[in-house]
Amino acid sequence: MSSLVSALRCVVMRDLTLAMRRRADVLATLFFFVIVVSLFPLGVGPDMATLRIIGPGIVWVAALLASMLALERMFAADYSDGTLEQMLLTPQPLVVLVLGKTLAHWLVSGLPLVLIAPLLGIQYGLPAQGLGVLMLSLLLGTPVLSLIGAIGAALTLGVRGGGVLVSLLVLPLTIPVLIFGAGAVDASLSGLGAQAHLSLLGAFLLGALILAPWTIGAALRISME
Amino acid sequence: MLEVSNLECVRGDRRLFAGMSFSVKSGELLHVQGPNGSGKTSLLRMVCGLVSPVQGDICWGGENIRILREDYFKDMTCLGHLSGIKEDLTALENLRILMELSGRGVSEEALVAALARMGLAGREALPAKVLSQGQKRRVALARLVLCSLALYRTRLWILDEPFTALDVAAIAVVQTLLSQHLHNGGMIILTTHQDLDVLSKASPAGAVQRLSLTS
Numbered sequence A: 001m002s003s004l005v006s007a008l009r010c011v012v013m014r015d016l017t018l019a020m021r022r023r024a025d026v027l028a029t030l031f032f033f034v035i036v037v038s039l040f041p042l043g044v045g046p047d048m049a050t051l052r053i054i055g056p057g058i059v060w061v062a063a064l065l066a067s068m069l070a071l072e073r074m075f076a077a078d079y080s081d082g083t084l085e086q087m088l089l090t091p092q093p094l095v096v097l098v099l100g101k102t103l104a105h106w107l108v109s110g111l112p113l114v115l116i117a118p119l120l121g122i123q124y125g126l127p128a129q130g131l132g133v134l135m136l137s138l139l140l141g142t143p144v145l146s147l148i149g150a151i152g153a154a155l156t157l158g159v160r161g162g163g164v165l166v167s168l169l170v171l172p173l174t175i176p177v178l179i180f181g182a183g184a185v186d187a188s189l190s191g192l193g194a195q196a197h198l199s200l201l202g203a204f205l206l207g208a209l210i211l212a213p214w215t216i217g218a219a220l221r222i223s224m225e
Numbered sequence B: 001m002l003e004v005s006n007l008e009c010v011r012g013d014r015r016l017f018a019g020m021s022f023s024v025k026s027g028e029l030l031h032v033q034g035p036n037g038s039g040k041t042s043l044l045r046m047v048c049g050l051v052s053p054v055q056g057d058i059c060w061g062g063e064n065i066r067i068l069r070e071d072y073f074k075d076m077t078c079l080g081h082l083s084g085i086k087e088d089l090t091a092l093e094n095l096r097i098l099m100e101l102s103g104r105g106v107s108e109e110a111l112v113a114a115l116a117r118m119g120l121a122g123r124e125a126l127p128a129k130v131l132s133q134g135q136k137r138r139v140a141l142a143r144l145v146l147c148s149l150a151l152y153r154t155r156l157w158i159l160d161e162p163f164t165a166l167d168v169a170a171i172a173v174v175q176t177l178l179s180q181h182l183h184n185g186g187m188i189i190l191t192t193h194q195d196l197d198v199l200s201k202a203s204p205a206g207a208v209q210r211l212s213l214t215s
Helices: A002-021 A023-044 A048-071 A073-080 A083-088 A094-109 A111-122 A128-155 A162-189 A195-224 B040-048 B070-074 B091-101 B108-117 B133-147 B168-183 B196-202
Strands: B002-011 B014-024 B029-033 B055-060 B076-079 B156-160 B187-191 B208-212
Touching (some): A002 A023, A023 A094, A048 A094, A073 A083, A083 A195, A128 A162, B002 B040, B014 B040, B014 B187, B040 B187, B133 B168
């Protein structure tokens, strides 16, 4: 058990170190998110009532697109320099390694979005309670996006034009997360309470945590052949 | 002991080889020869367990490696033709992570000593991207230095072109490592286009098997 934990820690630390040495990539995702969300109030106009309605949906769609942007990097670099091959040949269970990589990926590409989302939500005139729910829904939802995205990224390894293909594969699968994520904020604003939506997002997260690592591992093995 | 029986390899719609059988015993070196494109790397990837064969069995100690999987990886060190070195990490970090993931936490001194043995003393803290091709290769090969120590020993080494990009001094170090490994009862499977002279120095007479692939 302790060897599993130390393998997990090793992979997470490795990927975080790599991300810190390539900060530009991390910041690109974050800036993309900030800019896309900020463009809509400028385009739609300053009518608060309209903005409040579209706000949660736009933040969520932008988070979805930003996480797609980061997906390509997940395995591609490790694949081309042979480190992924070495990982597949270690005595550690592949599930643990894959979980570590996905966790690290979420920490650098998902968590920053969660933290900055309330600030962006203010542009849409969301009340404090709505901002809290927005953050919570992103906190539950973005790891699911990383987990589902990793399956697509693993399947398209080494395929030319993989980036576009990943989006085409993964985006349809993330629709439920989008619906319940944005829905949670709407429900809380309209006084219905966000609990049902958030519980469902939590269920998605648990389901993805259990099923996705196996699928990602299998996809990686197929891609390496 | 590694036993391969009736192995078949198909790449695309071409059959590279079929009905291949061989075995490697303790203290033996198997030199896989053949022109470019004859399936040397494919064979090695199959024996590593990265690619599952279309047909045939690869057994380690009598058990199929597809069933053994992680238990097999514990006994094996594989160096592919890609070095498996991260450009953004330092030589030391690269080596530490590789060893840690293979389940062998290695002390800092041992890592530094292994890099020094490969002629990288004083370059441990440099990111791999500023190292030359040959030096990167040396970082990858420093793993063999560690895997030849009693504490971290792996029994089977699978090496794809271990001598490429190396200078004479580094080749000599690798030769010594290989012969030590065979002497300690290890097994080696490798491909190389270097002179056979290189191998005869690496291994005691009689322990070298050759396997020729044709295109």
